[in-house]
Amino acid sequence: MNINKIAVIGGGTMGNGITHVFAAKGFNVFLCETSEELYAKALKTITGNLDRQIKKNIITDEDKVSSLSRINKIIGVEKIPADVDLVIEAIYENKEAKIHIFKTLDKIVKPDSIFASNTSSISVTELSSVARADKFIGMHFMNPVPVMKLVEIIRGYSTSDETFSMIKDLSIKLDKEPVEVFDYPGFISNRILMPMINEAIFALMEGVASKEDIDTVMKLGMNHPMGPLTLADFIGLDVCLAIMEVLYNGFNDPKYRPCPLLKKMVAAGKLGRKSGEGFFKY
Ligand SMILES: NC(=O)c1ccc[n+]([C@@H]2O[C@H](COP(=O)([O-])OP(=O)(O)OC[C@H]3O[C@@H](n4cnc5c(N)ncnc54)[C@H](O)[C@@H]3O)[C@@H](O)[C@H]2O)c1
Numbered sequence: 589m590n591i592n593k594i595a596v597i598g599g600g601t602m603g604n605g606i607t608h609v610f611a612a613k614g615f616n617v618f619l620c621e622t623s624e625e626l627y628a629k630a631l632k633t634i635t636g637n638l639d640r641q642i643k644k645n646i647i648t649d650e651d652k653v654s655s656l657s658r659i660n661k662i663i664g665v666e667k668i669p670a671d672v673d674l675v676i677e678a679i680y681e682n683k684e685a686k687i688h689i690f691k692t693l694d695k696i697v698k699p700d701s702i703f704a705s706n707t708s709s710i711s712v713t714e715l716s717s718v719a720r721a722d723k724f725i726g727m728h729f730m731n732p733v734p735v736m737k738l739v740e741i742i743r744g745y746s747t748s749d750e751t752f753s754m755i756k757d758l759s760i761k762l763d764k765e766p767v768e769v770f771d772y773p774g775f776i777s778n779r780i781l782m783p784m785i786n787e788a789i790f791a792l793m794e795g796v797a798s799k800e801d802i803d804t805v806m807k808l809g810m811n812h813p814m815g816p817l818t819l820a821d822f823i824g825l826d827v828c829l830a831i832m833e834v835l836y837n838g839f840n841d842p843k844y845r846p847c848p849l850l851k852k853m854v855a856a857g858k859l860g861r862k863s864g865e866g867f868f869k870y
Pocket of ligand 1: 707708
């Protein structure tokens, strides 16, 4: 099967980026949102990001026009065309909501199409158990999608070799760097990143160093582009906590216990950049 027609479910931060890169590489994309307003918002973001790429001489005006012409509006998952070759789900991080989408689509979309989820932390094996497990895979793009090269491809327990190689080849066509990851909590990216952030918060809580100095150590000493506390603010402290809980519960291992200071800040509504204050003020 050739993958030409793609459905992207959800046009938020990740969904609009995923739509952007597929449309730019010549794929026909059906972008699905829940309302006209949210669809318009997603398209406006994509248009703005294409304009930014024109200014940076990455693409031409004609590229922008042709990319936008390949994006098709869908309001409501039940309207997804049956003949799409690949569905990429990028709705909010909620297992029940994602399962509902895949169950619905399993009845609509032709049986040989591939189903992918962009989940950051939910078990791909668990999601795949409700629809075509051998053709189900995790396709974990990074934010911002048009800029970041990595795609973590997560193999669920029953994902077939054929499905994996099709998604790997497709990622290369998108000019991304795919890595193969087996389905365990946090995959690779969050299993390594989140405990590092959590440890930085423990260090702050214990008074080992100031928040500024903790970030400086990791920026100047380890060459990280951003310190872990700034990064936590950027990701959202509620998202960091949710992912630590996935690791803690998924492995039943106390080494992943979320830092009490992280829990306290989330309870206080200090969620980082999006709430105006986290470890730093915005
Ligand atoms: N934000 C990140 O940095 C990041 C990075 C990697 C992976 N992820 C994962 O990507 C997924 C999406 O995250 P996000 O940050 O883009 O979320 P978001 O909240 O920005 O966007 C989700 C979008 O899905 C839409 N939606 C919800 N239910 C829908 C439905 N039934 N049909 C169609 N659209 C629907 C919402 O209207 C919203 O626009 C999550 O699973 C998240 O864990 C996020």
